[in-house]
Amino acid sequence: MAVKISGESSINLIATALTNLVIACGDLRDHKKKKTLLERALPISEKHYGPDHFEVAAILTNLSSSYGTLGNHDKQKELLERTLTIKEKHYGPDHFEVPAILTNLGTAHYALGDPQKAKELFERALVIFKKHYDSDHFEIVKPLANLRKLVSLGNAYRNLSDPQKAKELLERALVIQEKHYGPDYFEVAITLTNLGISHVDLGDYKKQKELLERALAIKKKHYRPDHFEVARTLANLVLFISFSHVGSAAADTNTDTTAQKHYGSGHVQVAKLLANLGIAYGALGDHKKQEELLEQALPIFEKHYGPDHPGVAKLLAELNDI
Numbered sequence: 001m002a003v004k005i006s007g008e009s010s011i012n013l014i015a016t017a018l019t020n021l022v023i024a025c026g027d028l029r030d031h032k033k034k035k036t037l038l039e040r041a042l043p044i045s046e047k048h049y050g051p052d053h054f055e056v057a058a059i060l061t062n063l064s065s066s067y068g069t070l071g072n073h074d075k076q077k078e079l080l081e082r083t084l085t086i087k088e089k090h091y092g093p094d095h096f097e098v099p100a101i102l103t104n105l106g107t108a109h110y111a112l113g114d115p116q117k118a119k120e121l122f123e124r125a126l127v128i129f130k131k132h133y134d135s136d137h138f139e140i141v142k143p144l145a146n147l148r149k150l151v152s153l154g155n156a157y158r159n160l161s162d163p164q165k166a167k168e169l170l171e172r173a174l175v176i177q178e179k180h181y182g183p184d185y186f187e188v189a190i191t192l193t194n195l196g197i198s199h200v201d202l203g204d205y206k207k208q209k210e211l212l213e214r215a216l217a218i219k220k221k222h223y224r225p226d227h228f229e230v231a232r233t234l235a236n237l238v239l240f241i242s243f244s245h246v247g248s249a250a251a252d253t254n255t256d257t258t259a260q261k262h263y264g265s266g267h268v269q270v271a272k273l274l275a276n277l278g279i280a281y282g283a284l285g286d287h288k289k290q291e292e293l294l295e296q297a298l299p300i301f302e303k304h305y306g307p308d309h310p311g312v313a314k315l316l317a318e319l320n321d322i
Contacts, residue, residue, distance in 0.1 A: 042060070054090045099128040171195065174195060
């Protein structure tokens with residue numbers, strides 16, 4: 001005998017099925033499929049709950065994450081701004097769910113070339129987090145780690161310069177992460193990598209190498225040898241080798257091949273690795289290879305960020321200096 005399902009029940013069933021598929025796609029790192037499913041789920045939730053419901057905000061948050069991962073930071077920002085409005089309306093501006101959105105929104109502004117706005121959002125998130133958590137709670141790590149992006153001199157895309165403050169924030173974040181997750185957790189590896197770059201900004205290459213080697217060991221426990229996260233840490237070690245003049249950047253040129261396999265040849269993450277390897281070759285005096293790699297990176301940056309982004313200007317300046 002057929003079972004009659006009410007309209008509301010059928011909507012809930014569809015929404016649940018879509019949610020389960022989204023979770024599966026996230027686990028498989030299929031962000032394009034995840035985005036497609038969330039875009040199907042969004043109008044269903046809006047129709048069922050209304051456009052300002054917190055359930056809609058949850059879908060908007062996940063959808064913004066997919067857009068960010070796929071490199072569309074304009075759309076990511078748009079969705080997060082809408083999410084923030086809903087959450088502040090539903091919970092209030094100082095609720096513990098608000099700073100996570102502020103942190104993600106800051107990351108989007110940073111990716112779009114507005115580090116000052118990103119810094120304001122990260123600092124606002126940190127103030128709210130501190131109202132809800134002790135100073136050594138792991139949730140504090142998130143805004144601390146993002147603030148570091150703004151104060152590092154080592155990366156061509158960071159425009160505010162206070163490497164000592166960056167190092168202090170990351171050292172604090174590292175202690176909290178190790179206490180909460182343990183010393184071999186993959187989030188610890190990410191902070192170790194960023195802390196290593198901060199030490200470069202302060203001229204301490206030996207400490208950078210120590211931190212990057214520890215990060216690499218952790219990532220190899222969590223990922224395949226050809227995973228992009230492993231390649232990214234190898235690329236940072238390549239830069240250490242080049243600037244300390246103890247080897248050749250060619251040792252790990254396969255890192256950009258790994259990135260292309262993981263993201264596709266036109267992704268901005270591939271361009272960042274190409275640019276970093278180009279700088280490494282330049283430090284070793286191989287300016288022909290430097291020019292080749294920077295010229296590969298430049299059109300990807302221009303397409304992703306636009307011709308007036310500071311990252312594009314930095315690449316053009318590097319090419320002009322060759």
